Amino acid sequence: MMLPREQQARALQLLSEAYPDAKPALHFRSPFELLVATMLSAQCTDRQVNKVTDVLFQKYSTAQDFAALDYDTLVSYIHSCGFFRTKGQNILAMSKLLCEQYGGEVPQTMEELTALPGVGRKTANVVLSNAFGIPAIAVDTHVFRVTNRIGLAEAKDVEKTEQQLMENIPQKDWSAAHHWLIYHGRQVCTAQRPRCDACTLREVCDFAVHR
Numbered sequence: 001m002m003l004p005r006e007q008q009a010r011a012l013q014l015l016s017e018a019y020p021d022a023k024p025a026l027h028f029r030s031p032f033e034l035l036v037a038t039m040l041s042a043q044c045t046d047r048q049v050n051k052v053t054d055v056l057f058q059k060y061s062t063a064q065d066f067a068a069l070d071y072d073t074l075v076s077y078i079h080s081c082g083f084f085r086t087k088g089q090n091i092l093a094m095s096k097l098l099c100e101q102y103g104g105e106v107p108q109t110m111e112e113l114t115a116l117p118g119v120g121r122k123t124a125n126v127v128l129s130n131a132f133g134i135p136a137i138a139v140d141t142h143v144f145r146v147t148n149r150i151g152l153a154e155a156k157d158v159e160k161t162e163q164q165l166m167e168n169i170p171q172k173d174w175s176a177a178h179h180w181l182i183y184h185g186r187q188v189c190t191a192q193r194p195r196c197d198a199c200t201l202r203e204v205c206d207f208a209v210h211r
Contacts, residue, residue, distance in 0.1 A: 001154060002151055002153070002154040002164075003150070003206060005168075007151070007204045008151070008168050008169075010203075011150055011151070011152060011201055012152075012169060012173060014200050014201050014204070015177065015180035015184060015201070016180060018180070018183075018184065019179065019180045019183040019184065022183045023179060024126075024130045024179070025047075025050075025182075026038065026041065026046050026049060026050065026053075028053075029057070030061070030062075031105075031106040031131035031132065032061070032062060032063050032106050033057055034126070034127055034130060035094070035119070036053070036066070037049055037050075038123045038126045039091055039094070039119065040052065040081045040087055040091075041081075042083065042123075043082050043083055044081045044082050044083075048080060048081060049081060052078055052080060052081055055077065056078070062104060063095045063104040063105075066092065067095040067099045069092065071089070071092060074091065074092060075088045078091075086118070087118070089117075090118025091118065093117035094116045094117045098116070108128065110124050110125075110128065113128070121138075121139075121158075121159065122139060122140055122158070123138075124136075125137060125139075129174070129175040129178065133175075135171045135172070135175055136174055136175060136178075137162055137165045137169065137177065138178050139158045139159075139161050139165070141185075141191075142181060142182045142186060143182060144158055145189065145191060146181045146184055147165060148161065149189060149194070149206070149207035150189075150205050150207065151204070151205065152164075152168055152169070184201075
């Protein structure tokens, strides 16, 4: 169930205190590199994506570079990220569209980003927040699980969760809260065996109370 406003605020305070240095895990040097890395991260760990992109981005780092790549060459770099065929096709199509419509630059609106091949709301929110400093909440599996367990959201799908979080979290904290929640989901509130006994949020967490 959804926590009362006062407890929601307390949960956010506890998260901010627990993870004051939370930051993006993906390695990138430009909005385009972040876009590619985030597309590769679907159903793949950030650690594995970083292994791939640390090599890939040394040779290819711009939309123009990728638009000129052939499919087999790209796949030879990204095959270990899983779903590499679809990801490769989408990344090449996305890169070509950026070159054709945006001069190779990554656009800065949700509407434009989600119109790119292979780019959904989660990916767009990651780019808006981390590449451009635009307040956004990207709901990945960790954020979805943790917020619905804690009581910051009460939704059965990702889109509704995002809407509720935008209502329940102050806009100034959207981007930071995304990272707090990811850290918490990876380190404490894990999918199979959440460490409720070690959780600083157990005083307000709906899941901990009703386990």
